[in-house]
Amino acid sequence: MPGVHCLACQPGGRGVILRNFGTLTGMSISPPQLLRTDTPDGPCAVLRGRWGAADLGQRAQWRVLRRQLAALPPAPDLAWDLSGLQWLDHVGAQLLWNHWGRAWPARLVAGDAHRTMLERVARLSVAPAPPPPPWRLMNQVHRLGELVLHAMEHVRFFVQLVGQLGLDVLRLARAPRRGPWRDLSGHLYRMGTTALPITALVGFLIGVVLAYLMALQLRQFGAESFIVNILGISLIRELGPMLAAILVAGRSGSAITAQIGVMRVTEELDAMRVMGIPQGFRLVLPRALALMLAMPLISVWTTLAALAGGMLAADLTMGITPAYFAQALPRAVQVSNLYLALGKSAVFGVMIALIGCHWGLRVKPNTQSLGEGTTASVVNAITVVILVDALFAILFKNVGV
Template sequence: MAGRALDEVFAAGAEGIRLAGDWTLRGLDAHLPALRVALATVHGDARWSLRAVRRMDSFGALLLWQAWGERWPVALEADEAQRAIIGRIEQSAAHALPTPARSPALDGVALLGAGLLAFAGHLAGFVALLGRLVLDLGHLLHHPRDWPLLEISANLYKVGVRAMPVSALVGFLIGVVLSYLSALQLRTFGADAFIVNILGMGIIRELGPVLVSVLVAGRSGSAMTAQLGVMRVTEEIDALAAMGVSRSLRLVLPKVVALTLAMPLLVLWTSAIALFGGWVSAWVELDIGLHFFLQALPDAVPVANLYIGLAKGAVFGFLIALVACHFGLRVQPDTESLSTHTTASVVAAITVVILVDAVFAIATRSIGLPL
């Protein structure tokens, strides 16, 4: 292909320019760099002959039209079809593409305003969804038959049972690492036995719930947002509405209820495994036996901490599911929106969880601490 000579399509002679061959995108492809140079050097009032051109498409015509300086040459030999194709290029100048609006100087302010308005919109939407959920619960109190039990149980399996292996693995490893690093410090002070206090308080009250929340937000929150988002794209949510089925009752409520129920259980499971991992590490590093570990744990960690941990789990689960549904229902029917909303859902869920965790820390500062 590359070896073909330019004179197959373009020849400049004494009587003018003679074009030949295929003046199409594919035909000209191999000659293009040389052809551009050749066309640029042609004199403005040269004679042009297109008699030998076999085929011409709009790309070939565009090249010619540009070479002619966007006007018809004085002397041109071309048949009707060729003139028509080039004529279309001439006319297309009148329909130039609009350019996207340039950003004016005040754009920063407008951007800030738009951001704030979007945030307020999200807040309002979130509150509305919460209100909708409360109304649904009220409805369910009066109509117990309407409980979407099947959906709740399916969601419970998806967000709870299926999350157990990964949360166990992560919990175990975090327990091992935390215990190992603490053991190194404690040994220098000879305070080996306090490893139980550190692991117990840290994991049960704080690390367990937050760790599970981050995992669940990434695993189940994103899945919920993507599912609702795709259901919007494929008009499934509209189909539900057209059948008179409440989307909040059938789609949002089961997810929120299931995650609120599943999270405390996941927290319990993960915390237990993390404590076990911590003990394994403490046993290797500090030679602390399982019997001693289990005996010292209730003394070091008042049981109120367990309740706080479980309560946190329930609240975090509720928030993650609600945030995920909120973003899922706002997805616009295009892929870009789906990806931004899924990202936003996970980021917002984790942020909200950590914010609420701080609130928990302040609200429960006098509960469950030994001494």
């Protein structure tokens, strides 16, 4: 067959002509075959027939060809003669390339069309992914160590942030006229005033749901009047402050991280450092003070909305009038519960602001880091709110009860 030649694949490249194996007979359409012959240069695997998708897809022919391929594994001294092929498409070429171990054989006889097909398959074939490494204890220990070191780095940065906040508070006390009061008032409005509608709505609905659920149980024992005690102590002491803190953490905490993160992306933080403007005094301090002042007020607002919802549901389900509810509430809940709620709400506000500033200052100058930092800020703030609330519940378990 004209144009048939042999390629020897060397480490530096493939493509030197060795010899011509001659023209093979049997050009009539025949199934794919693989035969082994001996030549003066050594053993040779001769391919015949049609090596296409339609022919290889027939079950009987594929079984025979699979046994023939298994009997001729690739070897350094084994030549491959493709000059007798009547048809070769991508499926047949991929089958040969995989059988060769994704490497060119030392001796190959192929026509120009077949060689082009094989080169295309070799170029486009993707190497199989390496198997995952076996599970080893040392690898898991190293991974755990990396996580611990990463967490300790965040703790160290957060402690530095808290210490810097304390120094900034002392600086503000020494020179109150130089304080960032305009920033403080702006943050009070954005984090406090604009949060009142959503906190009131959520608090009202929570009060309605709690009152309806309690009514179903208290009616069975004829203790409908105790709904005032249950709603009062649960909403004023626990649910009101925690609901407000979670809403503010998702709303204002993410905004703090996004604002400072955008300043990192736009290199405003670097400009502040070059100009000698302290980032803690201008960025962290006003946000922490604003949330410390706004959170107790938002907590009281959310609690009042929840009590209003519970009062309405109690009136509709059990006939407890709002007048009786308002008269019985001061006797059922001591005022110390309100003081405790206000105190821990202020702590919630400071923690939310510090966590938002922490993740905002650690944002890298790219949008992906900004999104990851905002998500981490919200998750960590909500987690810390729940942990601090549990700590307050343990420390002050005998207060107001």
